[in-house]
Amino acid sequence: MDTTIVSELTPQPGDVVISKHRYSAFFETQLDSVLRARGIETLMFTGATTSVCVESTVRDATFRDYRPIVLRDCTAEPIAADSPRSNHEASLLVIELLFGWTANSKDVIDALLARRTAA
Secondary structure, X not given: OOOOOOHHHOOOOOOOXXXXXXXXXXXXXXXXXXXXXXOOOEEEEEEEOXXXXXXXXXXXXXXXXXXXXXXXXXXXXXXXXXXXXXXXXHHHHHHHHHHOEEEOXXXXXXXXXXXXHHO
């Protein structure tokens, strides 16, 4: 594996860590069974690379009837970052049109806080 977890996101006791070896986090992993066992239906996506790993996992989530939400400001695209056309923006458009939703993290946090306050 050529990735590491940033220190700010160090897994805590009880957290589930799933290692993937392909673009989609669903491919040949326990992710689907872990989510279904917990009754999770909506997934929020962060990470890199938007046009490869994030989009692949979002597509697989959609095919499995999850509701994916990609956090636009919490995903990144290093491939062709200096190109006049952005793979990041293209992937976000495809996701918005066909596979799920996108949102800014602040809007999601505000909505979750409002829901908690209302409850």
